[in-house]
Amino acid sequence: MWGFRKNSRGIGEDTCRVPNREDSSGVAVLLSNVSTAYPRSKNPALINVSLEVEYNTLTLITGPNGAGKTTLLELILGFLKPLTGVIRVLGFKMPKDSRKVRMLSGYLMQDFMKSPRETYTVMQVVSMGLAAYKGPLTPLNEKDLEAVRWAIKAVGLEGLEEKPIGILSGGQQQRAFLARVLVRKPKLILLDEPFSSLDPEGRKTISEIIDNVRRKLKSTVIVVSHDISPIIEYADKVVEMKSGRIVGVR
Numbered sequence: 001m002w003g004f005r006k007n008s009r010g011i012g013e014d015t016c017r018v019p020n021r022e023d024s025s026g027v028a029v030l031l032s033n034v035s036t037a038y039p040r041s042k043n044p045a046l047i048n049v050s051l052e053v054e055y056n057t058l059t060l061i062t063g064p065n066g067a068g069k070t071t072l073l074e075l076i077l078g079f080l081k082p083l084t085g086v087i088r089v090l091g092f093k094m095p096k097d098s099r100k101v102r103m104l105s106g107y108l109m110q111d112f113m114k115s116p117r118e119t120y121t122v123m124q125v126v127s128m129g130l131a132a133y134k135g136p137l138t139p140l141n142e143k144d145l146e147a148v149r150w151a152i153k154a155v156g157l158e159g160l161e162e163k164p165i166g167i168l169s170g171g172q173q174q175r176a177f178l179a180r181v182l183v184r185k186p187k188l189i190l191l192d193e194p195f196s197s198l199d200p201e202g203r204k205t206i207s208e209i210i211d212n213v214r215r216k217l218k219s220t221v222i223v224v225s226h227d228i229s230p231i232i233e234y235a236d237k238v239v240e241m242k243s244g245r246i247v248g249v250r
């Protein structure tokens with residue numbers, strides 16, 4: 001889930017270029033007849049799903065609880081393996097190349113735990129987005145700090161850098177966690193219910209931020225959301241899921 005990679009000098013360089021392979025296909029995420037089930041579960045979680053997501057587009061995935069939306073994201077990142085079918089992401093074959101794909105991707109997980117007593121500051125939370133690349137004990141260099149400041153500005157949290165995350169509003173916390181995903185400038189951005197607990201105004205603001213950042217980074221974005229308004233206005237494709245299947249694409 002990285003937008004940076006260490007070069008020979010150990011300094012992070014931007015890896016947000018589309019990998020060479022399959023560039024000509026124009027397809028960032030391809031699922032072909034994919035079915036899967038969770039370990040020890042009798043029922044399939046996804047049944048015969050086929051989907052194409054083009055580079056530099058925003059795809060909205062919607063559908064009721066248990067439809068398979070989160071499962072689809074977990075397959076794309078290789079956290080879950082397909083039982084049948086083919087998955088290619090950013091030109092890589094999944095789940096074989098999961099590590100490479102995660103290096104180039106950012107994932108906002110559903111219901112990411114937020115605690116009212118959390119004392120980490122906005123700056124620290126966003127910096128954590130660089131931790132796996134830096135190692136937890138390596139101090140941030142100027143380029144890293146620049147990326148952190150950029151991400152905080154992109155989500156509109158300037159001025160709140162030193163505030164503990166626990167005292168921020170739900171919408172501000174959501175922005176901070178979004179910044180943590182964006183700080184590595186991922187080529188592929190997967191956001192699972194980024195509007196949960198936001199009011200209509202907050203949904204509008206976060207939708208605008210997602211659209212702005214996507215255009216700036218030229219990233220491919222997949223948003224999973226029950227709340228289709230107003231993000232649907234920015235979507236190039238809307239995928240409707242139900243009972244483990246794709247039941248509509250428009």
Ligand SMILES: Nc1ncnc2c1ncn2[C@@H]1O[C@H](COP(=O)(O)OP(=O)(O)OP(=O)(O)O)[C@@H](O)[C@H]1O
Nearest residue numbers: 038041045063064065066067068069070071072110
């Ligand atoms: N860890 C798990 N173990 C077993 N089954 C699971 C697991 N996670 C999800 N499932 C099952 O897989 C199916 C799809 O679940 P998934 O979480 O993908 O749905 P969703 O569309 O994201 O729902 P929601 O809107 O509630 O987040 C459901 O039937 C669910 O019960």
Ligand SMILES: [Mg+2]
Nearest residue numbers: 069070071110
């Ligand atoms: Mg889900």
